[in-house]
Amino acid sequence: MSLRTPELLTTQVTSSQFVLFRDNEVEQQPSSEDVDSLSFWYEWIANAYSNVDELQFMNYGYADFDEHIDNDSNYCSKQLYKEVLAQVSLTNQTVLEVSCGRGAGAVWCVDNYVPDSYVGADLSSGVIDVCRQRHSMKPRLSFVVADATKYLPFANESLDIVICVEATHAYGGPIAVKQFASEVARVLRPNGYFLWCDLCHIDGSDTSIDYLTANGKLIVEEKINITRNVLHALDIQSNTRTQFIERYVRPREQEYFRLFAGLPGTPMYNGMDEGRIQYWRAIFRKKTTTDMSITRVRRLSFPSIPHY
Known part of the structure; x- marks a missing residue:
């Protein structure tokens, strides 16, 4: 059976490379002007620690309030994906994940939700190289370099679902986030879904649901403040993450x-x-006409998904 894949257009995105290795240590330090750039740190860490299992996922995670044990360093990160996908089925859909990092979330989604095709996109060519090396044999899964704030290399209305997990706050501010949302709307088919979660400063300095809907082409089907669940996940993971930092990271880098x-x-x-930052997840749908009324997403029943 042939898979229905989105039409991928040709584009060229360049990205500098940061990292050399010796005994799990980073040989090239970030310069002082880069330390405040979240996007720099995501790429730097993803490249520098590409062989470390604890950093295959790079999100804060999600936990229900009755969960208290972190016996799998990636469990809460998988739970965040599960929460984002809870009401929209990926089965037999063409899916794009933007800012996919090293692809662990993409692999988990392909294994558990059986999309027709799944493309992971990331700005970093080094990170995408890692994804291709690790996951080249995974059916239905591929990876592409793309700057989501400028251009997504897909044809108009070629995708059923776009996913973005904890990334837009690092895109550089409202203008970049709005441009990203316009690209999402362009590549989605009519009535296609955009599934998103991220942390938002309440002063609007980085990202917000309002910025994502500013183009008038994406409407909010559901939005939920999950800040307390994310904080609970961070509490659960704090010992594991602290131990990782002490084990792998040189003292001068540990505070970062x-x-x-x-x-x-x-x-x-x-x-x-303290409420200055909120963590939201939301489901957006692409409008088919300008006067389409907002409706709730139909809750779908999924089989129990194992956690690895």
Whole structure:
């Protein structure tokens, strides 16, 4: 049976390479002007620690309030994907995941939801090289380099679903997020779904649901504040992440990693705990006409999904 794949257009995106290895240590340090760039840190860490299992997922995670044990370093990260996908089926759909990182979420989605095709896109050519090396034999899964804030290399109305997990806050501000949303709307088929989650500063300095709907082409089907669940996940994972930092990261880099990991006591964690930052997940649908009324997403029943 042939798979229905989205039409991939040719584009060229360049990305600098940051990392060399020796005994699990990073040989090239980020310069001082880069340390405040979230996008730089995502790419730098993803490249530098590409062989470390604990960093195959790079999101904060999600946990229900009755969950308290972290016996799998990736469990909460998988739960975040499960939460984002809870009401829309990927089965037999053409799917794009934007800012896919090293592809662990993409692999998990393909294994558990059986899409027709699944493409992971990321700005970093180095990260995409890692994805291709690790997952080249996975059926229905492929990877492409793309800057989602400028151009997604897919034909108009060629995708059923676009996914973006905890990435838009690093895109560089409202203008970039709005451009990204316009690209999402362009590549989605009519009535296609955009499944999103991210943290948002309440001052609107990075990303927001309003920015994602500013073009008038995406309508909100559902939005849920999951800040407390994300904080609970960070609490559950704090010991594991602290141990990872102490084991793998050189002392002079450890503070940056604590900030990046959202450990309790860091500005990101405190911002969510004190209400200055909120973590939302949302389902958007592409309009077919300008006067389409908003409807709720039909809840779908899924079989129990095993956790690995």
